Amino acid sequence: MTGIHNLLVGTDVVDEKSVKTLSRYSRVYKLADLAEDRLDELLPSIDSLLVFSWPRQLTSDRLRRMTSLRFIQSILAGVNHIPFASLNSNVIVSSNAGAYSDEVAEYAWALLLSAAKRVVELHVSLREQKWTLKRTLDEGSEITILRERILGILGFGGIGSMVGRIAREFGMQVYAYSRNKAATNCVKFYTGTSGLNELLKKPDAVVLSLPLTSQTARIMNAERLSTMKKDAILVNVARGELVDEKAMYDHLVASPNFRYATDVWWYRESRESLKTDYPFLSLPNFIGTPHVSGPSGLATGRPVQLAVENMIRFLKGLRPRNVVNPEEYRTSYPY
């Protein structure tokens, strides 16, 4: 034990049992229970913070007054929502990397296969009575067969490596873009900007499972999209802002056999929003779902459990896991 900790729980997704467990190692304050003036009174004593999405009450002004703050644990997998620019350099931030891997990898496969087999497009065309039964497929209505094709995976962490394991059972070759070449059989690794540009030329489908950092924001820009195969499938289960919105729309219009299937959306005023600048949902080669992959994982209780375990490591004076490099997030990029 390293003295008494004061922990602020900034979200109501933490269950009562977990709050009780945390109480063994710290004084626990729940943000939702605190009146504004009581919160202001407590701010200077809070040394640890457990958050899901960033709490609106914790303005940059209030963050400045949290002079004892040493540790922030995210329950979301990524940490791009943490206001690094307003944090002192002695604040450690941990992501919840890996906590959603199984559920999000399953979701990536749902989007990839929905796009490859045109399930959404075909279902809608049946509903609109725009299809008759055919024994052979018309030109242009091809179904993508995955066997012996190439899958590119950008970001080979928990989600990416799980997506890759399943790909091999579908008989696909896996090309991965990653900072570190993991020791994984049957995966061809590419690193660096030139490696990424080289990788993107080859796959029939690409899954985005990268964290959103200053390095990866809008990594899929017009130029990179144009190097991909004209009938490739791009799947995004990470963050909408990995993709340039205008470039994506223009590409989908110009290349009707290219498909973009996403569970994640672009940001408006620093928060993810279903509002888009372009009418993606009117395009037949776009599939969109409202960011349910993470919540489906959250419903298992595992992400909260893992975040609480890591918070307890900090409270016990152990080194927390999944500590991120703030340099990658301290950026002029508006989130």
Add this chain to the structure above:
Amino acid sequence: MTGIHNLLVGTDVVDEKSVKTLSRYSRVYKLADLAEDRLDELLPSIDSLLVFSWPRQLTSDRLRRMTSLRFIQSILAGVNHIPFASLNSNVIVSSNAGAYSDEVAEYAWALLLSAAKRVVELHVSLREQKWTLKRTLDEGSEITILRERILGILGFGGIGSMVGRIAREFGMQVYAYSRNKAATNCVKFYTGTSGLNELLKKPDAVVLSLPLTSQTARIMNAERLSTMKKDAILVNVARGELVDEKAMYDHLVASPNFRYATDVWWYRESRESLKTDYPFLSLPNFIGTPHVSGPSGLATGRPVQLAVENMIRFLKGLRPRNVVNPEEYRTSYPY
């Protein structure tokens, strides 16, 4: 060589190269090239027949006049479209089992994951602006997580076993209903009617990959549907008639968390039809696509190649593969 054969090719899905290959072993007649009277003239001499869907010109009257007929090879995987009741007992019929396994197994996974993750339903609700971004899921909008769940597979041939291999990579347990217990690790086998009834109680998802025979027609009836989990997913990539149409509709209405995702449709006048007696496509827990899984396999050229190879076995006097038991198909069931 066993003398000169007269082969009738009853479909235009056979490419010219294959026709040329077949010509080395037989006189080849293409149905589409024959005038009605020329066809009638040839009928008594035809000993082998290569078909895709059953040719409308080959009425039961004409079949009766094909007195030399000894062998029918189907290019479709199943043979339920062959008019067994009008065939002499010395006619051998071969299915094209296994020819579409990879593509149809991929399609089964596309439907299973689309239903599990509610991709179609969510996409449509976004298009209709009936969804706002949520950090947690509402009651009743649950996403099914496959990991550690049970997948039932009815029919464990080429398609079923491929579906099962992929299931294990998703971390699912596999229960299979099959006539023969294959020597497959990590699969629990069930046989017979009581085995099937026992199996159906447990899975979170069930894939139908059975041939349509007198034994399997409407195997998924009201009673069996009612023994399944209330929030289970049923996927059909085999034949629509494996499922009782009225029972399925009633079950989907009564159990809104049960989901039926199908690529195959019920029969009208002995042929598959997109027409249904009930408005399935207006139900949110129904996903339908217009039988494209087989055609997507056909486009690879492999089903025709395998059917032609088996036809050549017959023409050479060898025992053809995939010979079916006509007793299973000679039925009062109207197809």
